[in-house]
Amino acid sequence: MDSMIELEFGLIEAVRKLDIEMFKVFYVHVEDYKHSRKLYFLRDLELTFRKLKELGDTIIMPNLGSCEGCNKGCYGYQFVGNKSKNYFDLVFEKEVDRIKGIKECSELKALNKDQELKNRIYLHDFNDPSSPKNVPF
Numbered sequence: 001m002d003s004m005i006e007l008e009f010g011l012i013e014a015v016r017k018l019d020i021e022m023f024k025v026f027y028v029h030v031e032d033y034k035h036s037r038k039l040y041f042l043r044d045l046e047l048t049f050r051k052l053k054e055l056g057d058t059i060i061m062p063n064l065g066s067c068e069g070c071n072k073g074c075y076g077y078q079f080v081g082n083k084s085k086n087y088f089d090l091v092f093e094k095e096v097d098r099i100k101g102i103k104e105c106s107e108l109k110a111l112n113k114d115q116e117l118k119n120r121i122y123l124h125d126f127n128d129p130s131s132p133k134n135v136p137f
Helices: 004-016 020-027 031-036 039-054
Strands: 060-067 075-081 087-095 098-104 108-110
Touching: 004 020, 004 060, 004 075, 004 087, 004 098, 020 039, 031 098, 075 108, 087 108
Parallel strands: none
Antiparallel strands: 060 075, 060 108, 075 087, 087 098
């Protein structure tokens, strides 16, 4: 991958298109994938893409935001379905010239407030406050 900016753009574009195969092409260049093979993240992201498609979404709109919780200061995106208006949040952990990781964010504050948001889709049960598997941070 030539640059971190191209990598990030590719990852966001893959999410926007709900294209898990395209996401995998770029995700292999992210540090947490290289070191620990975060296959559960890919599986859960793919399930989320399927849910959104079943709800009629054809694209996901990214809204820039920043984490107000355990990754405070890291920026990420709130991804909103074009039809369902359901959403999920991802944060990008970065160092100077690389993306260290991508994680679901439980406290992302989007800069552009979408007044039509419906339900949040949690990638992982442990982030869902209504789940018995919830782990509060």
